[in-house]
Every structure is written in C-alpha cells, then in structure tokens.
Amino acid sequence: MSRNPTRFDITRALFVGATAGLAASFVMNVFQEAVEHFGPDDGGDDSGAEPATVQAAEGLASMVGADLPKAFRPAAGSAIHYAFGAMLGAGYAVMAEYEPRAAAGAGAGFGVTTAIVMDEAAVPAAGLSDAPWTFPLGTHAYALVSHLVFGMTVDAVRRGLYRAMLRVRF
Template sequence: MASNPRPLIGLLAGVTAGLVASAAMAAFQHQAGKLIPKGDQSDGDPATVKAADAVVEATTGEKVSEPYREASGQAVHYIVGGVLGGIYGVITEYRPEAASGFGGAYGVVTSALLDEGAVPALGLGNGPAETPAAIHAYGAASHLVFGWVLEGVRRIIAGAR
C-alpha cells in the first residue's frame, strides 16, 4: 500500500488521463482498423452506439436518431474511458502495483472485461467464439494503448506512486 494515498488527486488525474487515453485509443483504432481484413469487419453499429441506443431507448422508447448516432457512440466511448480512468487513478493511489507494465496490465484487463465479457453479455456484440482473431487482437492492442497512455498522463498529473 502506498504511503499517504490521495484518492481525490487519483480520481481527478485518472478521469483526465482516461479521457486523453480514450482519444489516443480512438486514433489508434482509426489507423489499425485499416489493417483488419474486410471479411472480419463488422457491418453493424459499434458496441458504443448500441449502448447509447439502449440508454436512450430505456428512457425515451426510441433509438438514437441517425444524425446523432456517431456522436452518441463517441460519448459512450469517452464516458467509459473517463470512468475507467477514475477507477484506475484511485486504485493506483492505494496499490501502485496496479500500474504494472506502465498501465498495460490494466489495459489488457479492461479489454477482457469489456470486449470479451460485458459487450457480449449485454448483447452489444458477438461472443468471443464468434469473433475473428483479428478483431480480438485489434481490441487487445487498442486497450493496451489505452492503458499506456492512461498511466503516462496520470503520472504527469499525479506523479509516480
């Protein structure tokens, strides 16, 4: 356990770092997505848009209208990134070893929990067995980038623990 944990500093640094890491992840996905074979790419909405649809439909009974679909998916992406960053920031204040692999371990865990677990469990995407290997690699690499940038920015703001 770290001496003198600062949970509020960790939370604020983590949320900020999570937002920056989400932008880095989106930029990585934009470029890396070009390398995925056409047959492995999904032709439906991304999980983030489906999540936005689920929230809007639960509150209004309607899906997100077409002009706002992409923006709603981005909002979900950044909200999740900020929340995951905040959790990470607080955890690292108490357990510095959570920053293992310069945040890479946390990135891989988020990939497993979200892409391989929550997304299929919530019906937002295919299960692991129905997902092509290239998509698994793309997701894991994207979350690894998220973890590295998350730790780098968190460390700039809150310092190494």
C-alpha cells in the same frame, strides 16, 4: 505496499484519472483509425451491426423514453466511448492510490484487463456484440493491442499530470 489515501488523494486521483481516461480514449481512437489503413482486416465487425457504443447510447435513450435520431448516433457513441474511458481511467487512478503496485507495467496490465473484461466478457454479455468465439483471432489481437494503447496512455498521462501538479504545488 498499500497505503491509506486521504480524501484529497482520492479526489485528486478521480480528477487525474478521468482526465487521463479521456486522453487515452482519444489516443485509442487515433490508433484504431491508423490501423484501418493497413488492410481490410482491421479487427472490425463486418456484420453491419452498429458499434457497441452506439448500441449502448440507443439503450440509454430508450431507458429514458427517447428515440436516438440516426444523425446523432455517431456522436452519442463517441460520448459513450469517452465517458466510459474517463470512468475507467478514474477507477485505475484510485486503485493506484490504494495499491501502487496496480500501476506496475506502465498500464499494460490495466489495458489487458480492460480488453478481457470489456471486449471478451461485458460487451457480449450485455448483448452489444456476438460471443467472443465467433470472431477471428485477428479481431481479438486488434482489440487487445487497442486496449494496451488505452491502458498505457492512461498510465502515462496520469503520471505526467501528477508530476505537473507537484511542480505547481497543487
């Protein structure tokens, strides 16, 4: 059952969703670092290429006529990762305001969709990674589980923030 949210509902959803997206980006990073300790096939790209987030940061810098110093590349890549997580979280929360069924599955559907759209389509289409069929199945599974962690964390934090706001009559 969809509804017609007010401007306040949308503004609140943007704030809550962006906050949830930041938290979920952090949890996703922690998850990925933990998985790296389980073996050599961590789903990473062994080609020596910069991570997609770093490549995106370099692309943004060059668009404004700047050169991204090598020392700043990891931080710039993290900034891209967190900014994108906040944006995705905000979008998810607004979507859930309009159509509460979008939040069914505790964010799992959102996580799977994010993995498919971003890792399998948008990132390769932008030239930030090789084509999906060039990666082993384990890499796809790693990305899918990482994005499930992201999506489910966004949903859990979003719901928790809404509950907290109700308690303080925000």
